[in-house]
Amino acid sequence: MVTIYDIAKKTGFSVTTVSKAINNYSDVSEKTKKAILQAVEDMNYLPNSSARTLSTKKSWTIGVIFVESLGIGIKHPFFNEVIESFKQAVEVFEYDLLFASRNLHGSNKSYLEHFRYRGVDGVVVVCSDIHNEQVRELMANSLPSVVIDLSSTTSSVVYSDNITGSKLAVEHLYSLGHRRIAHIAGHESTFAGQERQKGFIRAMEELSLPVLDEYIVNGQFFSEQGGYDAMKRLLSLEEPATGIFVAGDNMAIGAIEAIREAGFDVPKDFSIIGFDDINIAKLIHPKLTTIKQQTDLIGKRSAELLLEQINTKEKLTKQIKVPVKLVERDSCRKI
Structure with a gap:
């Protein structure tokens, strides 16, 4: 089995640097990180999840909440496209996604309590409902979070213009x-x-x-x-x-x-x-x-914003407004 020491030997970097690169620490340059992650892929290195959790004090899991009023959940086209882009951005750093059940197994737990119990490192929320109390509770908490499709001054948010x-x-x-x-x-x-x-x-x-x-x-x-x-x-x-x-x-x-x-x-x-x-x-x-x-960009920016909070252990309240553009097809005509 390939170990972190094998990665260090192959790349010429210290075990500490290799560990930091794999765990996306901010004090490792992008050039170094790229070289190490390439070696990880080439050598098919698979870190032990329990050991990694103990050493990094992270669960390597991100909670996902989707709040909408039609009841169609993940089949919603906007949600589907945004979360797919978000997933692609975080899985590079070996994060898993944990979707919150709508009824949380019939318990009275709030979203915040549920994710605290599951020990997630952060939460991404797709929510247009400006009145949802559970989402607002989560946004105001110290747990790293990013909310998509909503504006707020108490949490990091990403939304279209x-x-x-x-x-x-x-x-x-x-x-x-x-x-x-x-x-x-x-x-x-x-x-x-x-x-x-x-x-x-x-x-x-x-x-x-x-x-x-x-x-x-x-x-x-x-x-x-x-x-x-x-x-x-x-x-x-x-x-x-x-x-x-x-x-x-x-x-x-x-x-x-x-x-x-x-x-x-x-x-x-x-x-x-x-x-x-x-x-x-x-x-x-x-x-x-x-x-x-631009659902791909919304997902990517949301992932970057959440990972920044997780890695710095600092709650941020940034707002990112993603540009939109007109796509002309056939449903309009000149009169």
Whole structure:
């Protein structure tokens, strides 16, 4: 069996340096770390987990929480893509992920108590619910954490630039000649829903376009059904909008279905633009114009931020806003 001493002999570095590199200590240069990790891979070195836990005082486990209101859990496209990127970034340093059960085995333990009991080194939370008390308790605690899709001053957070993305959407519709522009919004209890509606209103005001109450419709929790129901309401107006900015791609798909059922066409009769750029957006007909969230970058930045806290043993309250971009496809047209 290959030992840490074999790695040290092969690379010419001390056992201490090799150990620090393997455990991602900050006082080892990237060049040295790269050489050592390459040797680890070449020699198929597998550290004993119990020994490593004792020597480093780490469990090498990161807790994962996902809080959403649709009840679809890991199948949610945003969560799936972000956590996959996060996993790829932390597994390089041999961390395992521990997903919190939604009911925590029927106990009354909070997320914080659960992860304290399991001895995780840190926690990543995907949560849009600004009112979730258990998440807020965890964010305020000294346990290293990073929260995705939420803004906070008590914890490190990573989120997309929702306001700029919404402005890009409205400006795109405006550039195509649309002046009656409506918004299917995410639920007001969600951070993304609030920010995207705020961006919509700001863009409309900057373009000197009227913000009509009946043109802002609640699409609930970003589901296809929510988008479908909201579009039905917009279609019932005496003077419907010609362009609709939808706060999520799933809702946009539901909105397109409602338009078709009413005997209209996208983009001939209505232009639709979504937000997220989930995989199916480029596969539906018409292919959906949308605002792309960089889920790979969100996951990577979240991992870096959490590992920094774990390694320095210091709770950080950094905020990282990840840029978004417009992806033009076929669901909008010039009028």
